[in-house]
Amino acid sequence: MHIVLFDKAEWRIGLYPLALTRPVADLRVGILTIAEKWAKWLDASYSFLTEDYLQEKYPLGHLSGDILLVRGNCCPDNRLVDAALALRTGEALWYGEVLIASRVVAETLQHGKLPSLAGYSPIYYHHPVVMINHPEDIFLQNGEQIGQDFNRLTKGRQSAILSESNRFIGDRFFAEEGAQAECATFNSTRGPIYLGKGSEVWEGSLIRGAFALGQNSQVKMGTRIYSNVSIGPYSRVGGELNTCVIWGRSAKGHDGYLGSSVLGEGCNWGADTNNSNLKNNYKSVRLYDYSQAGYRDTGLQFCGMVMADHVRCAINTAFNTGTVVGVGASVYCTGMPPTFIPDFSWGSAEGFSAYRLEKFFETMESVYERRNLRFDDVEKRLLAAVFERTREYRRF
Template structure:
């Protein structure tokens, strides 16, 4: 049986985060949504996504296929319901297609917006990701679920006795290192993946996850619910943020109520605001409507797409969206929406020259010996560059 994770309209409402990946490749909690489904179903997975993403995220159709909505985070109840689906049967939640089981004859014609003859309604609560802010907003729930999924029945590796661990929900994989740090699990679990390092003087309050090969620098202050993806380096003050992977915030400065994509770099002493001075509701730029959208949140900070970067002392206002491969620098507050492939700051923007952007991406990726800036990666950035041209009206 093949598990195929599909995109629906959430792909558009999650932009710019989904310009460079399928929805199910979003990280929330400890794992990506796709990795969660793989764990729950004990199965491999593939993706049904935009054509320009399929080379990197291929689809694998077999004789028996279950298409699962990539914006849905699994739990035991929905997994059991999906396992019990018969051929040709579909499951819906609040008018959204959650899953459908199809043979190979019908799988190639799968339509995420289509109707299916045998449909059932799922009436239990589900965690779904529809907008960028949902990722930090629902990270607490998913961190706790993933912590249980990954650690149940297992024993944590031992850390150095120089550390202070408060509470019982702490788990370190073999190879995790920490010295002279404090970890409080009174408000939620803490998970340190293999080959991670937490440097001296760091204070962590859960829920928190540090993924493979990431480092937390000396004196860092981390508040839950925060996730640091693989191969990151983090410093300063971080609160309720999700950093997906291969990104750096290595110096002082505040990052809060935020989502940061892959291959991003946040310069020293950069900060984002997460609360308006009048304590009002925060709005975020919405790609489908090309306007500001109400979030219903009082605390909402920074949304940053893949390959975006900012210089030292950058100040991001409350509810700022930074597009893919944007490069932000200079004094003052840049606007709340910074288009993809922009170059500049509060004094104005120009287009980030395509060749220079590609060269920078290449330099960033080749620093990781197990990753390559291959034809698939280049094709994705090239297509996103074309798709976002209309927004760069400088």
């Protein structure tokens, strides 16, 4: 079976700026991305049906036969997977007025558009569905999703053996081949702990589950990880982390607090950078919402920050409660910047200006080269499209 995870523009925008650079199903929550979850549950390949400017990097591919079409912001569980698998061609699974899944023939997707389901037989699903509608849903659901992914990834398998210099409290621990740790404490009584292939936990780190560390990522010496934390692949973290998700290929390598937050890909936090996740008056936190071009009350008392891909900030940056930082932004001096920093902007607490795209590309060339990656034309075209789409938010 092949799965196609689809986006729709009207609900993608609620997940900006995180979804500006990727299909919604490529967002990470738990150990895996949403797309990887469906592939693991169904033992299937997958691709994306998304907006045109993203499709080159995330191709639909050559399709044939029956296809399971799945809403890209829905996380699978046992009952939802069973309901989706039970669909026959020409049937669609609905959760109220929300389309969850449908069994379609490949020819209906030939033009890269969501097919009309007029005439499809509706099947109604009456159980709860975990849907990622807003950025804060990612960190709110993260602990539960780590647990589900952990069970799926480790079932019937044995963990790699780590050094006896470590201390283990609880038995919900799993390390993939090549994972290493020395003189660290792992407490899995509150949630599982998963170390990806080739990952490292350095001396003196204190880790409480639920926690997931991606492939070839590192936890630096003396790091404190409280719970509900996911670090994607090829990342490095230090300091304090609590209830947060880092997509991957990002660096928060120094002291400083990150909590109730989501960071994208390719971000770099300067030393001693911190974010607040609780207001002084204990009132609910507002986040900038692209769909409203203004602030939305999250109803949450604890809500830190949302940082999109390719963001850099200087040492000692202090991010206020409920800060949203757009794609490619650069915060280059100390102080407390505004709670909305538009995509491709450059500046400090004293003010921001537009980041010229050619200058941004020059920086990206250096960043990719340092990581032994190639900043290719596909990536440039995608980011140029994001630059144009977000021009209206840069009111400098």
